[in-house]
Amino acid sequence: MRRPFAEVIGSPIHQSRSPAIHNFWLERAGIDAGYGATEMMPERLTEYFSVRRADVNWRGCNVTMPLKQAVLPLCDRLDPLARKIGAVNTIVRGPDGSLTGHNTDAAGFLEPLAADLRQPHLFRMARILGTGGAARAIVAALADRNFTLVLAGRDPAKARALLDELAPGGDHHAVPLSHFAGATDFSFDDRSQLLDLVVNASPLGMIGQPPLDFHFSHAPPGSIVYDIVTSPPRTPFLEQGAAAGFRTVDGLSMLIGQAAAAFALFFGQAPDRTTDGDLCAMLAA
Template sequence: MQRERGPVRVSPARAAVVGHPIGHSRSPDLHRAAYAVLGEDIDYGAHDLVEEQLPAFVDARRGDPAWRGLSVTMPLKSAAAACADERTGLGEAVGVVNTLVFRPDGTLLGHNTDVAGIVGAVRAAGAVPGTPRVAVLGGGGTATAAVAAAGGLGAPAVDVFVRAPARAGRTVEAGCRLGVPVRLRAWDEAPGALPGYDVVVSTLPPHGADDLAERAAALAPATTGVLLDAAYDPWPSALARAWTRAGGAVAPGIDMLIFQAVDQIRLFTGRGPGEPLPREQDVIAALCTAVGRPVRVVPSPPRT
């Protein structure tokens, strides 16, 4: 029997991932595996939507007791933030949301679980000092989550390498709201500079850092840092190969997807962000297995 949390919920419940294109999404595999472990009767699907279609899709499900929430992927994260009646503090600070939670009163809560996904993937990949030097590649929507994650990892500031600084204004603003100062740096400086960072997060699309990887490989730098490349298809990316050859640890974007899904699953099962799940390690193991990844364990944050 499904456990009730507050107002009675309809069973089976419903949730889904939305975005465009959506056929490649691994979210259905992840969520279905988690709900099987938890014994939750939640039917999780996928809907191909463009930005103009999202508000009507959301409004049609407001107040429906069967609907728990939506996982939101590109290019809908900004539109999803506009659909939310309320955003969590983190969702408000980052400015984009990847999660919409349908509440019993018909309102929607917006949250960003990409931040937890980045933190979890980085910590599972390698050792991170208590106050790491963090660099981010790219200044788009995912970069704002990466800046928030840098703060979560203990970074006092973050360097963001961009080709077009004028397009990174939202990332700089997010850093101000989060108390994590952002310094924009020229893209051409990245090949020589990145090996000196403890954590590097690439938020670029597939092949977006191939030129950087080629130039970095020519310099043959050494590093002990952790690279998270948010692009996971094809894998390994040119940047991941170059980073591995230089001696660094690498996390693919699929690990970020795994750990951000854990926080969504909390919300879709009536819990709060960060609230432990029953059998949480078993849930994480099931998610890893569902997408063909080794079981990941996140160590406790280092003491400072």
């Protein structure tokens, strides 16, 4: 009998670190199961899920670009957070072959910011670049934690609609990506007791993608610079942010956080997070 397995689907998928992460945890836990990767485009999803529903060994899949919204109508159920965000990054097969969509991106994104978010602040602001499925989770998560948001996208109208949907009623702003490309002489006020984030929630800067064009004069003093791209782990955006004196958070932090929640859904137990140091060293090698 074949052993249980899960996988990640999307395109391009060859650069995904998810198989390495899940198989690392499976080995440490002594679970006889596997985790793979399958190249997938939207037009093949119906056939793919038809086959996977019938496979009792298939525990589910993680979903990456460009599929996080395309899978929504193919799920039988959505958990409340996935329904609110309008994007799915984890699908779990039930014993009857039913598919339940979850979103663990929000929790994964917030995990490396937990200590900062426990502190009181007079004001919180995030500049978010990108309007895809991951950006939806980030917008929803930060709006719930009282951030004022500036959302940048190639289509500002799409960014505005996303803010109106996921963060209604706030004093949020939608701008074109080009807004952040050139230098600004804006004079930031005293940033004490404030929390500022600058987040690349787009694939820009990923291997094989165009670079992210961001001028760090737009980042307030004391900002945290966060890039969700995982390949390469240290993107030019993060390197430039570090060189400008900003604290940085790389995409592996979010990836491991969201993967831990997905692992528990797939395999029925939480992974051993005491081995995160070894895992990060392996992924960075």
